[in-house]
Amino acid sequence: MTAAALSLAQAAAGFDGESTAAGLFAPFEVPVALELSLVGVLGLCVGSFLGAAAYRLPNGLSLAKPVRSFCPGCKRTLTAAENVPVLSWLVQGGRCRGCKMRIPVRYPAMELCTGALFVLAAWLGRDLGPALVAVHALVLAALVLASAVDFERFEIPDEVSIGGMVLGPILSFALPALHDASPVAQALTDGWSPGLSVDRFGALVASLAGLVAGGGILLAIGWIGKRVYGRDAMGLGDVKLLAAGGAFVGAGGALAALVIGALVASIAGLVNVLRFTCFVRARARQRGGRRPLLRALAVGRIAGRYLPFGPYLGMGIGISLLAWDHVKTVLG
Ligand SMILES: [Zn+2]
Numbered sequence: 001m002t003a004a005a006l007s008l009a010q011a012a013a014g015f016d017g018e019s020t021a022a023g024l025f026a027p028f029e030v031p032v033a034l035e036l037s038l039v040g041v042l043g044l045c046v047g048s049f050l051g052a053a054a055y056r057l058p059n060g061l062s063l064a065k066p067v068r069s070f071c072p073g074c075k076r077t078l079t080a081a082e083n084v085p086v087l088s089w090l091v092q093g094g095r096c097r098g099c100k101m102r103i104p105v106r107y108p109a110m111e112l113c114t115g116a117l118f119v120l121a122a123w124l125g126r127d128l129g130p131a132l133v134a135v136h137a138l139v140l141a142a143l144v145l146a147s148a149v150d151f152e153r154f155e156i157p158d159e160v161s162i163g164g165m166v167l168g169p170i171l172s173f174a175l176p177a178l179h180d181a182s183p184v185a186q187a188l189t190d191g192w193s194p195g196l197s198v199d200r201f202g203a204l205v206a207s208l209a210g211l212v213a214g215g216g217i218l219l220a221i222g223w224i225g226k227r228v229y230g231r232d233a234m235g236l237g238d239v240k241l242l243a244a245g246g247a248f249v250g251a252g253g254a255l256a257a258l259v260i261g262a263l264v265a266s267i268a269g270l271v272n273v274l275r276f277t278c279f280v281r282a283r284a285r286q287r288g289g290r291r292p293l294l295r296a297l298a299v300g301r302i303a304g305r306y307l308p309f310g311p312y313l314g315m316g317i318g319i320s321l322l323a324w325d326h327v328k329t330v331l332g
Pocket residue numbers: 071072073074075076096097098099100101
């Protein structure tokens with residue numbers, strides 16, 4: 001709804017042809033702080049919807065019916081006062097008003113995270129125009145949803161990954177500026193020079209190249225992993241997620257996303273193994289025994305190894321999407 005309002009505002013700005021107001025709500029002059037606050041509130045509300053979607057999608061429930069949120073414990077439809085992002089959770093002490101069932105901290109966390117990401121996208125994209133910022137926000141919301149489901153169930157919903165693989169090329173064609181920084185799109189655009197936008201055909205090819213590169217490289221890594229270790233090293237969900245991300249960030253962006261994701265995942269994996277190791281040692285001490293560090297480490301390594309890759313991959317895709325230009329400016 002707001003995306004439509006944004007493009008309406010943009011159309012109006014183009015229509016009178018002489019609007020000087022910059023920012024997301026042009027031609028209306030809106031102070032930056034107010035602009036970012038509005039975007040943040042929108043993000044909180046989208047995050048609230050994503051929380052419901054993260055519960056409904058993997059359970060095979062419809063996103064549309066029932067429209068209103070309900071408590072999974074007592075199946076009671078939530079009132080408007082129970083549906084306020086973050087605040088309701090805080091006021092109710094993290095429990096359902098009806099059945100006192102714990103509401104996982106995942107819900108307010110997703111709301112805060114989406115709100116913060118929307119503000120960041122709006123802040124970093126102030127010069128890009130509302131349409132691009134809306135697409136960035138859409139991709140970030142999808143990544144939050146995919147990460148939440150992957151953390152909990154070790155799977156990535158096809159609605160996100162395959163949806164992104166379909167939507168990426170379509171939006172790239174509709175909004176070529178998505179791939180303005182792509183060397184592929186620049187090379188395919190007739191008479192392109194720095195500062196100019198790429199054309200639709202170039203953007204479409206850049207998107208498809210990103211899709212193939214993102215999916216292809218993870219498929220290849222999975223294939224090699226299977227040869228070397230004799231077991232499935234890469235989930236197909238991750239392959240589809242990076243293919244979908246690549247359709248938005250191009251081949252270079254997909255590669256950067258993979259490198260960033262693998263780096264952060266390695267650190268997270270290491271922390272997780274250490275956490276389990278400490279846990280094993282503490283428990284042994286509680287029972288009055290001792291667990292030699294190496295033995296505890298061996299147990300921790302097995303227990304702490306199982307981390308989903310999707311959230312880290314998603315983080316990489318988000319960074320590529322928002323900051324690739326900035327990273328290239330810093331490097332170059
Ligand atoms: Zn309840």
